[in-house]
Structure formats: structure tokens, C-alpha cells
Amino acid sequence: MNIESMYQEIILDHYKNPHGRGLRDPYDAESFQVNPTCGDEVTLRVAVEQDRIGDVSYEGQGCSISQASTSVLTDLVTGRSVDEALTTMDAFVEMVQGRGKVEPDEDVLEDGVAFAGVAKYPARVKCALLGWMAFKDAVSRVEGAAR
Amino acid sequence: MTTTVAPLDVETIRKDFPILSRTVHGDRPLVYLDNAATSQKPRQVLDAIVRYYETSNANVHRGVHSLAEEATALYEGARDKVAAFVNAPSRDEVVFTKNSSEAMNLVARVLGEAGPGYRVGAGDEIVITEMEHHSNIVPWHQLAERTGATLKWFRITDEGRLDLSDLDSVITERTKIVSMVHVSNLLGTINPVERVIARAREVGALVLLDASQSVPHMPVDVAALGADFVAFTGHKMLGPTGIGVLWGRLPLLQELPPFLGGGEMIAAVTMERSTYAEPPHKFEAGTPPIAEAVGLGAAVDYLTAVGMPAIAAHEHGLTEYVLEALSSVEGVRIVGPPTAQDRVAEVSFTFGDIHPHDVGQLLDAQGVAVRVGHHCARPAVLRYGIPATTRASFYLYNTRAEVDALVAGLAQVRKVFG
Numbered sequence A: 001m002n003i004e005s006m007y008q009e010i011i012l013d014h015y016k017n018p019h020g021r022g023l024r025d026p027y028d029a030e031s032f033q034v035n036p037t038c039g040d041e042v043t044l045r046v047a048v049e050q051d052r053i054g055d056v057s058y059e060g061q062g063c064s065i066s067q068a069s070t071s072v073l074t075d076l077v078t079g080r081s082v083d084e085a086l087t088t089m090d091a092f093v094e095m096v097q098g099r100g101k102v103e104p105d106e107d108v109l110e111d112g113v114a115f116a117g118v119a120k121y122p123a124r125v126k127c128a129l130l131g132w133m134a135f136k137d138a139v140s141r142v143e144g145a146a147r
Numbered sequence B: 001m002t003t004t005v006a007p008l009d010v011e012t013i014r015k016d017f018p019i020l021s022r023t024v025h026g027d028r029p030l031v032y033l034d035n036a037a038t039s040q041k042p043r044q045v046l047d048a049i050v051r052y053y054e055t056s057n058a059n060v061h062r063g064v065h066s067l068a069e070e071a072t073a074l075y076e077g078a079r080d081k082v083a084a085f086v087n088a089p090s091r092d093e094v095v096f097t098k099n100s101s102e103a104m105n106l107v108a109r110v111l112g113e114a115g116p117g118y119r120v121g122a123g124d125e126i127v128i129t130e131m132e133h134h135s136n137i138v139p140w141h142q143l144a145e146r147t148g149a150t151l152k153w154f155r156i157t158d159e160g161r162l163d164l165s166d167l168d169s170v171i172t173e174r175t176k177i178v179s180m181v182h183v184s185n186l187l188g189t190i191n192p193v194e195r196v197i198a199r200a201r202e203v204g205a206l207v208l209l210d211a212s213q214s215v216p217h218m219p220v221d222v223a224a225l226g227a228d229f230v231a232f233t234g235h236k237m238l239g240p241t242g243i244g245v246l247w248g249r250l251p252l253l254q255e256l257p258p259f260l261g262g263g264e265m266i267a268a269v270t271m272e273r274s275t276y277a278e279p280p281h282k283f284e285a286g287t288p289p290i291a292e293a294v295g296l297g298a299a300v301d302y303l304t305a306v307g308m309p310a311i312a313a314h315e316h317g318l319t320e321y322v323l324e325a326l327s328s329v330e331g332v333r334i335v336g337p338p339t340a341q342d343r344v345a346e347v348s349f350t351f352g353d354i355h356p357h358d359v360g361q362l363l364d365a366q367g368v369a370v371r372v373g374h375h376c377a378r379p380a381v382l383r384y385g386i387p388a389t390t391r392a393s394f395y396l397y398n399t400r401a402e403v404d405a406l407v408a409g410l411a412q413v414r415k416v417f418g
């Protein structure tokens, strides 16, 4: 198996030049997630304006996969409706948990398709999902508070 | 090394380990540098296990048929081999457990339930170190929680050595048990356990040594060490998983209460009460890991035939070589003693700001198997202000060429991360 199938240029670019990094105000909910087996962590904030994801900001430390996937996340969800964002999240999760058998839709996942290779490395799936778990948690807190 | 021993014939040794000739990721030769996690197994061990199942399989210590007698002789024969391997004064001092973790849990558990002499209770103190494996931390947390005892620990220095400057204030008259690692699986440090044992003796505390990383790699003489308990684990010393050893002084094992209850560990059972067998059976409830013990016996035979002094000397040479090689790689920071003195061939390091997960994955792509993470010694890793390390750990079958492969692999990692 070619390791380049995992460490794609896109991933390394996001890792070296992350998008949307840094914690910003104002925000509606914050989530801290840690992967206990490796210590990777991310703190992520979301601001929601009239059912749209206004801003996603984050801080974290960890491997290239966890940090780059959080960077891609900000591109994919910012400005989208909450529903769209959650649909995109589901597609991303399905892809990386798909053991290499799920054909990703580039129209939906854009740069996120670069993480398709991660699916073949079970030990790294959690890394790719760390930021997304924080996003999911933060959004559910916003929705919980709105209810 | 003060005595000279003949160098190992590593090429011949490698032929005994079938797995070492496999490739990974297509045609990459396997460079297995994760021996601190578990060792590979020679043909001799695999054959002994298969032969046992093919010719002698039966339950032990029960039944009078031929197979039962053969199985019992093999199982108890393994105990003799292990006892001789670590120079135990008596074979009855060798208790088979599942692994080191169970051996250490056993001690922690029974000390909480012991009679007045050894019982750990409220106001008593338990002493460990900051460089312990989780399996020598958590059982003491649990014991402290159950009993109200207090946990104390020795700190470690920037260079990865035990800081014994406060030896006399950490170990006091209140100390009931000192439990410490002989050789650190994270740092590679060989600890000066004699000093700690001597202090423990002064105050009448018991000492348990976690020898998981020493018994596989150097001659260990439990009688000479002077501890009360020594724990080690079969799978790190060429044996199978599922078998470990607790060595304990016989009078202690006789006095302490049993751990688990069940078959094998009793003298007599009525509906009202049980009386217990003598050690070691007292601590071996239920059908033991028989085939695993047979495999461990074969592993001990193998190590003895190669010679522990020769293995230690070979690995000392590798330690010097790998430390030298890694310190010449730009960006590598070794976590642990920088020289080979009082150190084994287990080297943790960081590599610039490239995360160990990425280092490990890219090394794997080149066939080099290392471990990344906190190595079940999270407090020690955090002590160095880092979340994780990459660790290369060696054994008798490793070569300098494999160190070179590691270094070449790191150059490749550097290329990807630029």
C-alpha cells in the first residue's frame, strides 16, 4: 500500500497552513475533545446565526491527520446551514469509517476526499474524526440551548 | 560490561524467528523495533506449544491418566526452568499469572487484605516512581482508595534518571510497600534499585520490582537483588502471551492471603469454609495457562542457551550505536538518558515538531515498526512536556543495519513533512 494514499499534498497543506485556526469570539458553544490513546486534542467553537454556521474556530495539538481534518472541516461547514453541515459531516464520517470501501463524493466533501486513504488505517480513523466530534458536540449544545 | 562474552551470531538467531523474514507493505523487509511492547517468538517456542497440544494436552494436577501426568510434568517443569532462570531459592516462589499486570495487581490486592503485619491501611504509605507503567500505578491508586493509604512517589530528572535526593523523606517509617520499575519501558533507564531496597529495609517496608523490561534483556538474580516480589511477563521474553510470573519470598507467600478463589488453590473445601493450598498453588486459581507455561519454559531454554550475558552485551552495543546514530539526526531529541550507561536499548525520542503518529506511520510504510504514544507511562511523558514519543526498542535479533534503516526512515519522514 502506498503511504502517499494517506499523506496527500492536500492534507500536508492543511496541516502546515491551517484554515480558520485560533479561538474567536463571539461563539455559542465550545467543545473540547481528546483522544486518550494518543493525547491529540482540539478545542472548537461554533457560532450559529439563524440556522447557519457563522464561524468555526479552534485550537489543538496533534498529528497531521487530526489537525488537517479540522482545518478542512472549517472550509466545509462555515456559511452552510446547520442541516447541510451535519449532512457533510455524516458523509465524512461514513468515508473514513468505510474501510476503503466508500466512494467519496467530491462535490460534497471537496478537500475532505483527501482523507479517503485514512480509512485503510484503522488506528488513524479516530485522528481524522477528532475535530468533527468536537463540531458535532458543539452544534448539539447550541441546539440543546435553543430548545 | 566488565566480563567479555562472545558476540552473538545474530544471523543464525534470526533464522529461528519465522516472522523476521516476512515483508510488509509489499516488499519491504520487516524491521521490528517494538520489542518493549512484545517480542517475537522463535521456532523452538512455537514448536513446544504445538507439540504440547499434539501429544500431551490434559488438565494439570488432576487425574491419574498418562496425559494428565505428562501435562503436569510439563507445566511444573516450566516452573523449574523459570525458577532457575532468575535464580529463585525455591521453585515454590514462582507463581504463574496472566502477565506482569496481574502479578502486580495480585500483590496490591492481597496487601490490602493481609493480616496486621503486612496489611496496608489508613495512614500507611505506598511508594512508587514517576516513571512507572500504568500497571504499576493503577493498582496502587485502587489500593489507596480501598484502604485510605497515601500514595507517594520519586520524581525523575531531566535526563531520565530516578531522583533519589529525597530517598529518606519519601520512604519513611510509615511506608508499607515500595513498588518500582527495574528498567523503564519509556526511558530505557536501569534504576539503582539496590539503594531503594536498602532504604526500604531500614524502615521495614516491602519491595516489589516491576522487572518486565529487565528479565528479558539482562541476567536477573532475584536472590541477589534482595526485593520481596519481582514481576515479569512472558510475551516480552520470547514466550507467548497469557503467561506472567510473580516471584515472591516463600515466607511472605505463605503468610499472605490468596488472590482469586477456585479450583487448584485450595487444601480442603466444605460448605462452610475453605482452606488454602501452599504457595505457589495458593495463588493459581483455576486451570492455569498450561500451553503458555510450556512456551515460556521453551523461551527460557532458548535465552539460556544463547546466554543472558551475551544478550545484554549485544544490546549494550546496540544502545551505544542507536544513541550515537539518533543524536546525529537533526531534530531528534532523546527522552531518557543520553548515554548507554545504565540504560537498555529502548530509545524514546521526538522528531522536530512532527507528531509521533505521523513519524510512526511513515516509518511503517518503510517496513520499520516502532511504537508511538505515551507507552502506558503517561505521567512520565507529561513530565517531559510532550504528549507522546516515538520509541524504538531492540532485542537479541536486532542488528546495526536495522538502526541504519531507522535513521534512513527518519530522513524519509523529514522529506514528507519538509
Ligand SMILES: Cc1ncc(COP(=O)(O)O)c(C=O)c1O
Pocket (backbone or CB within 6 Å): B036, B037, B099, B100, B101, B102, B133, B135, B136, B181, B183, B184, B185, B210, B212, B213, B233, B244, B376
Ligand atoms: C515496565 C512495564 N511494566 C508492566 C508492563 C505490563 O506488561 P503486561 O501488559 O504483559 O502485563 C509492561 C509492558 O507493557 C512494561 O513495559
